[in-house]
Amino acid sequence: VKEPISPADGDRGRTISEVARVADVSPATVSRVLNGDPRVGADYRARVTAAVEQLGYRPNRLARNLRKQRSAAIGVVISDIENPHFSEAVRAIEDLAFKRGHPVLVCNTDETPEKERAYLEMMMDERVLGVILSPATPDDPVIGEVLDSGIPIVAFDREVADPRADAVLADNIRGARMATERLIAGGHRDVAYVGGRREVETGAERLDGYEIAMRRADLEPRSIDGGFRTQVARAAVLELLRSPTPPSALVVANNLMTLGTLEALREAGVRVPKDVALVAIDDPPWASLVAPALTTIGQPVRRMATDAMELLLERAAGRDQSRRVVHPMELHARDSDRKASR
Amino acid sequence: VKEPISPADGDRGRTISEVARVADVSPATVSRVLNGDPRVGADYRARVTAAVEQLGYRPNRLARNLRKQRSAAIGVVISDIENPHFSEAVRAIEDLAFKRGHPVLVCNTDETPEKERAYLEMMMDERVLGVILSPATPDDPVIGEVLDSGIPIVAFDREVADPRADAVLADNIRGARMATERLIAGGHRDVAYVGGRREVETGAERLDGYEIAMRRADLEPRSIDGGFRTQVARAAVLELLRSPTPPSALVVANNLMTLGTLEALREAGVRVPKDVALVAIDDPPWASLVAPALTTIGQPVRRMATDAMELLLERAAGRDQSRRVVHPMELHARDSDRKASR
């Protein structure tokens, strides 16, 4: 075969064999030194290190990947990187991955089973080291296939059905309950809930938390479906406000719906917190900038992301028992929930 | 060598040779069919397709990468994915990349030369198909090394010094000029500019635009350094407001500094637009939610990202002339710039 496969760039040292020749050792020894094999003698090690230095050699990762049948990359499969919740998570994941030399592949599913499946198949094709997954479809069979293929999965934010996956979660029930109880404690009795998809763990749990708080206070739960999306929430809240008995307070279940809710309140000329008080779940950067500043219940996203990376790397390193970490949510008390004025 | 390299998962068809055996053709033919080589006869093609189907075969990308000395992945090197400007860009890039089967590697440099260099080296090690780069250091020599190694670069937002790179830019001079002129037209004479790093193209250009507008109106430019960062801008604006002659209007050069500026104004009890009018550059999702809604000048980020991907893929496909696309910026007229009340 005489085709010029490698474009023969003279600048960077090219193969492990060249290094071996310069160091006057075998390629195997070079590989061992590069991978920190402790058995290599000090003299050999020194010769190899010098040759690597001299040639400016960098290992060919593509060759390494093929040999090991594994890439060093980590897949992050989320619904949407534009959602500040996920931007923050990806950022924290990437910081850790970078320190350890792992590239990060970002995948947006838009909560659709089709894209989720396609991306998980891409992760299998790329034979990534592991996947951090905030699942749209927690029981999709492709998740089992990924695990079968030897790729560990850490569920982030939402559990997956397969027990072999690790999970890093927030205590959504208690979070939503805290939000609701805070409004009740402020004197509100008609607290409505702007929620989302029941099928998704997070949505179901937050609704549960809200309902528990209401029932314990002998109040009637009243929830509307904002679909976890800005525009759906906007329409739903607009309709809620038109009802004969509009609520005096709202718990909104995520930051996208909070955006929609704020738009709806503004359009309807309803003032916060005077006409309607509000506690939002999620704590995006703009929460303190809108007027009034929003009281929120947020997940400790950075710590959760750090945990997820650690679990993933442990798993890739061989741990076989799956683990599950639950973080408490955090209250950010600001101005949108002030007491009912009665 | 008898080590069990492939974990022998029975579920998925495994190699091209297996497909070849089932289809009763050579592996070369299977490869050709899989890669759409038009020379393969219809009968052979049909047999291969059937065998692929039957075995549920998926090509091993790792082997393909090694053979081609190229990965299909695309690197996106930006300052920070948490900045909504870049979240939006990454999202748009990823949507296109996904359609064509390219994984996307996301890299945050935090505007530091060290991280930028480390990531660009990672991109070389991974032999990515191409890099979309918003450079912290437009003249870093490593950029030339990347291009030398045959990896195309598309500069995004900011130019790079090497003329072999393509570029997708916004017309920052005109954008900042528009912002400034709008305030001047509204009756403001003391319009200050909250800007950032002169070294970076974008910062220099926006400042130029501001100064041109001021000079043409016979007004004295007055700019402060917000370092392109939230907290730096907050401090700088706080100081500006303490001056004996605080400005009556502000042009803020990016969304992070706008966040800091709004904080500062709030802390100082300065009302917008009554006490100080404001036009912000960048149009983040929360621009219409703060009170008052911000008048902004935004880049058409999605179109720019789409262009960047197209340029990159063209380049990877062989175009050798570099190209440069400049997009006009867009005005989003809202409430923060209302006329001076005099």
Add this chain to the structure above:
DNA sequence: CTGAAAGCGCTTACAG
């Protein structure tokens, strides 16, 4: 502790 050799699974120049 070190080396020779095999092989990961593709793609493609070459021959026919």
Add this chain to the structure above:
DNA sequence: CTGAAAGCGCTTACAG
């Protein structure tokens, strides 16, 4: 149009 064969650059079981 098709196949046999080489080779991309590593890693690692095996032998010594």
